[in-house]
Amino acid sequence: MELTSGIRDFALTPDELSGFHARGYYGPFKVYEVDEMRRAWRGERLRLMDREYAVYRSEAAESGNTNIANYDRHLDSAYLADHITQRRITDRVTSVLGPDVLCWRTEFFPKYPGDEGTDWHQADTFANASGTPQILWPDGAEEFGGTITVWTAFTEANEETGCLQFIPGTHQSMFYDETKRMHYDPSSINRKEKDGVRRGFFGYDYRQLQKDPDWTPDESQAVSMVMRPGEAVMFWSTLMHASLPHAGNVPEARMGFAARYVPTSVRVYPDTEEIEEYGGRVSLERHGSVLVSGEEKYSHNRLVDRTTRGHRFVSN
Template sequence: MDLETDRKTFAEQGYIGPFTLWEPEEMTAWWKVQRKALLNPANNERKVFDNPVNYDRHLDIPGLSRLITEPEIVRRMQALIGPDVLSWRTEFFPKNPGDSGTGWHQVETYAIGETSKGMLEATEHSPGVPMELTAWVAFTEATKENGCMRVIPGSHRQWRYDENAPMRWNGAARDNSFFGYNYNDIKIDKDWDPDQEDVRDLEMRPGQFIIFTARTIHGSNPNISNRQRMGFAIRVVPTHVRVYGGMTEFNEFGHHFGLERHGCVLVGGKDEYGLNRVLPENAWGEAFTPVDRTVA
């Protein structure tokens, strides 16, 4: 693990990877177990959010609880944002045969759609250090044909979208949409065409992952194959970032989310700020074990 190279590459590109967490056979077998757990009514009763979006299933699915603290992932995150790291959200990204591509988008505070303010608020700022990261883990093969992610390298250094501009959700929207939100409506330069930039398709085998900042303009290809693509996003922040500050609920993607049961998970280091509710264990009483603070 060459963390210094990771830092340099991230500064240039806004993302690093793909890296191999597990070999394809291991990930395929592991994912079968997790799918069965997701269908278990005993787990569904413990969900933090009672809606179809499936946010934060790491809080009730033991396999996902352990995945978010995998050192191969967390060490690289620590190298980019510091030793103390909170996971504030996880989510699934399935793309079924025939699904359209996900339109280009760029965020930082996650002020998406109906939210009146960002979900993330940094209380400190360090030049060149992002306030959020996402690890996108491939549970299945991700290819250009079945809808792999694509990015515009280096785009994290310039705002092309005004994430604080209001957007209306349209559940029927497909092409060039971010799950019902059209980021074309909030482009700062209406004449700028992201498809004319240096676009990279991030193909991955099952068990591989990338790490990126959501400020890096990203989207995905349509699934023109007969195979589902399944990805899992682990979203993290340094402990100095306030999550859902002052919010008790929010609306997103056509659903309502109450935050009464939400909590962050310390996946690396220590939390010396105390800005957020941190859950010590998952819904089954299994303790979360953060990676220590040592960063090479």
């Protein structure tokens, strides 16, 4: 399967690419106008309530009792399918990853008034919750790891509503061991403070994965990603990142949508038949990655057509 890439109108300049490699992130940058995003989200959030074609159909996902219910709605939403292939996004992603790129997962990240922030974390293989790697780079690519995440603000994301925070340059070293296991305790959500800030990790304590239990991230270096609706930021998942709590001063929830990209050479959910996270378990039977740029030259990942209402799988 091949997509025609054409001229990359939104590719990173050499200076932007150099800055991305040094800091681990690029942006924020505009994907949609503010009014355009607000109008689109008003309609789409209602359509997403219909889960008839959602890929994860387990009781846990249907009930919304697990964050997995927020995964991969681009596989049943035409709007989100268009979003993950938006040239303002994919041109920038291919500047880093090369021409042949898959979107292997998307996630919604809501933060409602009064919600805690998300604790500092890094993700390389995404084995942090289940102990099972979800992506594996090929041999010989040891200098790479993780995924490129493009996090788009569907609503206002600021220090009052719980915007992202990064510690620049931390993508060069992993401070966590994803082969360890975290204890899932949903009763801890919105119940704890860490260093004076209400932070958690969806019922986990990410500090249980620290290589050095006495290490603490240098929050004095943290930068806040304040974004208007329709803006996005691109970053390595191995970059130390977190989010602030929603202070509750405004009634609107903060909604972010994260699309995750890897080169086609990366194996997605290798030797895995289900996702086990956040107290839930769902089958990957209906999951497939989406080719967003270039050509798929490998046979280790199942692909799904981007117009996937009904989930039409395509051969490699």
